[in-house]
Amino acid sequence: MNLRTAARGFVAFLLSVPALQGDPNWAVTYPSSNICELRGSTVEILCNYKYPSANRVEKKLWFINKHKGAVDLKDDTDYTDRVEYSCVEPSCSRPSCTGTCTLRIKNLTQSDSAEYKFRITTNNGGAYSGAPGVKLSVTDFQVEVVILTRYHDGVQLKCHSMCYLPRLTYTWYRNGSQQYQGMYWFNINPEYRVSCAVKGSEHLHSPSVYAPEIPSVGWTPPGVIKEGSSVNLTCTSEANPVAKYTWTKVTTGHPPGRSVQGQQLSFHPIQSSDSGQYLCTAKNDLGTTNSSSFSIDVKYAPKTPSVSVRPPGEIKEGGSVTLSCSSDANPAADYTWFKDNQPLPWEPRRPYTLDPVSSKDRGTYRCQARNQYGYLGSNSFFVDVLYAPKTPSVSVRPPGGIKEGGSVTLSCSSDANPAADYTWFREHGGSVEELGENYTISNITTELGGNYYCEARNAVGLQNSTLMFLNVTATPSSPSSMSTTVAAGTVAVLLATMLLFIFLWMRRKRSSRKARGQGGRPDTREESPPCPVYDNVSALTNRSASAAQREPIEEQDDPHYASIHISRSKNQEVPRGFAGSLVESDHTEQVLYSAINLKRPKAVPDKLMSDTTIK
Structure with missing residues (x-):
């Protein structure tokens, strides 16, 4: 069956319209008023015309109503190289001439669907066309999907066209290979791509129907995803019928999260918590297919660095302590350590160990986390190192x-x-x-x-x-110095008194012996003159010594001796009542000592003792 024969078989009814009402010599008629053809095929539209034999035809053309006026299809750019006219010379006899003209359009497209008309123009200025014209419908074959539940889960496919084309035979193809002829296909496998065609026009296949292919995922805007920006994820899968899409966030070791319907998944704005693995599922009546897991990696600046100290508790000098800084950041942050607001030359990522820790490590520490998207400092914390006292x-x-x-x-x-x-x-x-x-x-x-x-x-x-x-x-004004001076003065006065008493006693004794040697009694002798008063102890001592040389003492059975050593501080005043002067000592602190040994004679006249007066 050729296309022209098939087209003629589609005629539902014939409609003849006179070109000029009231004049039977003018007419344009069309054998078919509706024609349905497949996309890509060739269609022929035939018309019959007649006009008065007294006129002469100057122009014949086909046109459609999309233009104002009758524009020849040969001059329409949409039909360039696709339109041909095949007209038979008219046969004339009185009173009219008759003829035929066929329009042929190749490589039909769906945009060629329109109403087509034929027009003739004669030498007397008459122009005539048939109305209505021929309605052309261009269509694809379509596959209708029907899910069977009668016996088991399966799919039934039906091949048909938009317009009624009787007595057509369909041929089915699977993955491009011809299978069998008929209107239906049963139990399609999700891996099949099934199409159909009309026998005799096998080059014109219907669109294939198939389950979704593995979806692909993309995002906009492209490039790095930064926190706070707007991001749209799009899932695309080749499928016929068109697939429906579902988004699911999946985490390893956890059940899938909440699902979102739609081909596009939008984040306005995207957060760091949106990072993770996502799965797109495409589904139609022929099957379901999942995409590969898609990773969203949201980049962001460090957030709230924290510092940890191990081991916890008291830190004693000589022990070991490790300081660690951590922060939620993407990419991972580098760290700068500070002690008392001064940067430390520590490595940027590793924990730092003070081993052994010393008292010099005591202070306030903090860390700063930084990556290419920003930086943030931690709170300060105090490392309190306990240690024993250093040398006071x-x-x-x-x-x-x-x-x-x-x-x-x-x-x-x-x-x-x-x-x-x-x-x-x-x-x-x-x-x-x-x-x-x-x-x-x-x-x-x-x-x-x-x-x-x-x-x-x-x-x-x-x-x-x-x-x-x-x-x-020691100082003069001090109580200790005063007491020392008073004590020294007292001893000096006492010694001087004793020396004077000894001297007078010895002199009286000598006088008594002298009187006995003369035969007289000491108590009857003339009383001796008063003893002189010496100004100082040295003079007294010297005088006593000289007297002893001049008048030797006969009895020396009872020795009388004394030794005195007095030392005082420089510039120390001699106590009042102490006659003479004492030898000064350069020493500032000496021991004051004395030794006195007095032995009284066996017979000391009481009168002498009573008459002796110290002045």
Whole structure:
């Protein structure tokens, strides 16, 4: 069956319309008023015409109503090289001429669907066309999908065209290979691509029907996905009938999350929490296909860095401690460490271990996380390193020499954590039972001079300071110096008195012996003149010595001796009542001592003792 024969077989009815009402010599008629053809085929549209034999035909053309006026299809760019006219010369006899003209259109498209008309123009200016014209419908073969549930899950396909084409035989194709002829196909496999064609026009296949192919996923805008931007994901799959799409976020080791229907998945704006694996599912009546998992990697600046310390709890000097900084960031952040707001030359990512930790590591730490999208600092935290007191240092106030009677404050300080408690000690004297950083000695004396030190102690350990020597200098105004001076003066007066008494006693004794040697009684002799008063002890002593040389003493059975040594400080005044002067000593601190041995003669006249007067 050729196309022309097939087309003629589609005629539903014939319609003849006179070109000019009332004049039977003018007419344009069409054998078929409706023609249905397949896309890509060739169609022929035939018309019959007649006109008065007295006229002569000058132009014949076919046109459609889409243009204003009758525009020859040969001049229409949409039909270029696709339109041909095949007209038979008219046969004339009085009173009219008759003829035929056929329009042929090749490679039909669906846009060729229209109403076509034929027109003749004669030499007397008459133009005539038939109305209505021929309606052409261009269509594809279509496959109708029917799901069978009668026996088992399966698919039934039906091949048909939009317009009625009787007595057509259909041929079925699977994946391009001819299978069999008939209107229906049963139990299609999701892997098949099935089409059909009309026998005799096998080159004109219907569109194939098939299950969705593996979907592809894309996103806009392309490139890196940054947090806060708007992102659209699109799922595309080749399928006929058209597939429906479902989006699901999947996480390894977890059940799928909530599903979203639609070919496009939109994020306005996208968040870091939207990062993850996504799956697109395409489904039609012929099958279901999943895409490969698609990863959304949202880039963002660091968020809230946190610092951890291991091991937790107290940190003691000499131990080991590891500082770590972490932050939610994509890509992973690099870290800068700060101690007391000064950057540390630590590696940018690894945890840092202080091993061994020392008191110098005590301070306030923080870290800063940074990547190419931004940076953020952590909160500061304090690393408190506990350590025993370092060697304490001792100071004295006021500085310089220490004079007797003044006030002195010793201060002890030590680097320790926790803060140290202090106890004061005096060398060879034990604890002075003074607690505290400062030890004050009020009204200090020379006896309180010497070496002092302090002990610093906390829960971690203890340490002693070096010795601090207190050199206390005696001063005239001090109570100790005054008491020493008074004591020395008292002893000096006592010794001088005793020497004077001895001297007078010895002189009286000598006088008594002299009187006995003359036969007289001492008590009947003329009373001796009063003893002279000597101004100083030296003169007294010298005089006594010279007298002894001039007048030797006959009895020396009872020796009388005395030794006196008096030392005083420079510029020390001699007490009143002490005659003469004492030899000064360059020593500032001496021991005052004396030894006196007096032995009384066997017979000391009572009168002599009673008459002796010290002035």
